[in-house]
Amino acid sequence: xxxLLYSAIASVDGYTVDAAGSFAWAxxxxxxxxxxxxxxxxxxxxxxxxxxYETMRxxxxxxxxxxxxxxxxxxxxxxxxxxxxxxxxxxEVTTPRTRLERTFDPDAVRTLVQDAExxxxxxxxxxxARAFAAGLVAEVWxxxxxxxxxxxxxxxxxxQRLGLELRDERRFGNGTVALHxxxxx
Numbered sequence: 712x713x714x715l716l717y718s719a720i721a722s723v724d725g726y727t728v729d730a731a732g733s734f735a736w737a738x739x740x741x742x743x744x745x746x747x748x749x750x751x752x753x754x755x756x757x758x759x760x761x762x763x764y765e766t767m768r769x770x771x772x773x774x775x776x777x778x779x780x781x782x783x784x785x786x787x788x789x790x791x792x793x794x795x796x797x798x799x800x801x802x803e804v805t806t807p808r809t810r811l812e813r814t815f816d817p818d819a820v821r822t823l824v825q826d827a828e829x830x831x832x833x834x835x836x837x838x839x840a841r842a843f844a845a846g847l848v849a850e851v852w853x854x855x856x857x858x859x860x861x862x863x864x865x866x867x868x869x870x871q872r873l874g875l876e877l878r879d880e881r882r883f884g885n886g887t888v889a890l891h892x893x894x895x896x
Contacts, residue, residue, distance in 0.1 A: 713827030717839045718852035721866035727836050729860035736858050740885045744781045751788045755829030761798035763835030771806045817845035840868035846896045857886035
């Protein structure tokens with residue numbers, strides 16, 4: 712049985728992208744990227760909404776990825792994972808090992824996670840908010856970048872109370888802090 716995991720890189724004021732939709736400030740250095748790679752190693756399936764899938768699909772054929780071992784490891788892990796994209800507006804998915812679902816069905820996701828041999832991760836705060844609302848998310852990893860952006864897309868859902876139990880923390884040389892929480896449903 713797998714667990715549904717949510718991880719996000721966010722500003723210290725809690726946003727994954729700023730008000731202009733940029734996340735350039737969130738680019739991880741090699742140490743943080745290697746840590747994120749380690750989190751992905753146990754994941755067999757990744758759930759995405761349209762926007763996150765459109766952002767992440769570049770990893771299928773990332774130019775120059777093989778030039779850097781950390782980047783190459785992430786690209787390989789991304790290509791090797793199964794991906795499910797939840798979108799009512801996306802015409803088609805363009806990467807292998809990817810299927811398109813028109814609606815997010817919490818019961819179907821619950822069954823997917825329960826039947827999974829590996830953990831399942833959910834990418835993107837908008838889709839994750841729906842999974843949090845359904846009580847599906849088991850663990851959260853937040854990588855907080857030392858910058859406040861003042862607004863944008865929140866990493867955690869607005870209007871939902873989440874009980875979180877701190878399990879681990881890690882500091883990185885660039886000032887980023889990783890916080891690992893268990894979700895108390």
